[in-house]
Amino acid sequence: MKSPRFPVTDDHIHIDPVNGRGIEAAKDFLRAGGTHMFLVSKPSWSLSVHPDAGPDYARVFDETLRVADLIAETGITVFPVLGVHPAEITRLTERMTLDEAVEVMKGGLTCAAGYVSEGKAVALKSGRPHYEVAPDILAASNQVLTHALELAADCSCALQIHAETGPCTDIVGLAGEARVPIERVVKHYGSPDTPLHPSLIAKHEGIEQLVREHRRFTMESDYMDENSRPGAVIGPKSVPRYTNKLLEQEKITVDDCFFIHAETVEKVYGVPIRLS
Template sequence: MSEDLGTPVLDNHLHLDPEHGRGMAAVDDFARLGGTHLIVVNKPSWHLGPVPSDAEAFRSVFETTIEATREASERLRGRAWPVLGVHPGLVSRLVDDEGYDPAAARDLMREGLAIAAEFVDEGRALGLKSGRPHYDVSDAVWDASNAVMRRAFEHGAELNCAVQLHSEASEDLTELAEWAVDAGMEPTQVVKHYASGRLAGPTPSVMCEKDWLRTAAERGEPFVMETDFVDDPEKPGMVLGPKTVPRRVRWLLDEGYDDAVATAHVETPRAVYDIDTEATLSESASE
């Protein structure tokens, strides 16, 4: 029997790999501890197939994620939504391993984003993911990566959808939020994946370390919570497991941070993604 924490419980960023990883067993672990909603982000394309050589190669990766998300929804008291895009680390795979020049890598990654945007436009995905490398790269690769990210913001503005960002660790990414605004996005719809408890600019998706969560809760600003569960059997201890968000929600409630839980699991998801975790929970419970 699943625990009921008395609130929607959303993991804002995790991966599912039903073929190679734990897949639905991870979803069941999340649900048993009281988890109700998931944002399922596609794994890097080269983890679900070969390094893409053309834009259409991204499509099967996106379809795999959508199908996993559909199966996850059937196992949750709430539901799951897919977020699709091109991992910024692909630029290094293309340039360093496949012999692309940075401009050609940029163009292929933009084409992949355009296909992800098609899925959002069709209502099959909730938002996009993009970003730039969090490690040192050449100036040309950095510029190419920023150009890809700016294109994601253009799609986000056109589709009125959120863009999740992989980027360098920082407590001030105001510049990236400003780029999104320049493209026509609402800054609240820019979400920094793997954030600490304090961030200027985008909405922080806070990794579930207790110190970071306490900081986010006491700031009183919008935030969401995530594990970045990678669902890779070769890296079982990497990042955080699927039980972590519900466990941290219980801890926050025990510590008296009820308002922060409502912020992270009801109010911010509504502002960022236009989703209603309370309504979807009650609809599921009534079926």
């Protein structure tokens, strides 16, 4: 395999050897031209973890780090992102009170922040349900999100946000109160209209315009790696393939590739993006 001319970074991907294709999916990413990935921890239930307290999430995080080590052996640079999926609140309230669920999720995020502080992960993940919920669930979810922002400030790390479709403008105020730089608050599955940092699905129609405007954004596949949903959201080859397609069509340049996949990533996450 020839050395890549430029880095290609997937800002949000899951690799799951238990429920999906695992390392073979990561190798697909590599063969397509991918060089760096942000490996995001999966929801607890997908790994048969049913937390009753914050430290129970350590099983999810340890599995994420184990998979990261396996992926790194292929030659891909892996940056773990750990957190508590916002849909956990719906699952948890099936077997405990809303207040208890909030405390469990906050505890899970505190646990994740410990990994970041120890240098085992580079960023946190939180948010609020992307589906319609009752007002009390939404208010509780925003409490959890606020805690995540405060932890990100304490750790001086980025926070990936999983939330409803749209700009999520109100999170700017929450981030300001927590003293997290807004460019380090990443709207996963984002859109160009967000004031947060947009992480766009690789095939997003707004990418070309953002390139022309020289606006910062990152690209992701949100590949779930679940055999029950093959290829969802889009496949592991998508970010490198789409980047190369834009390059071949002369809609972006090699300099643009470095700006998107290296310079912007370094600014948001504070990690080095280098070609070996």
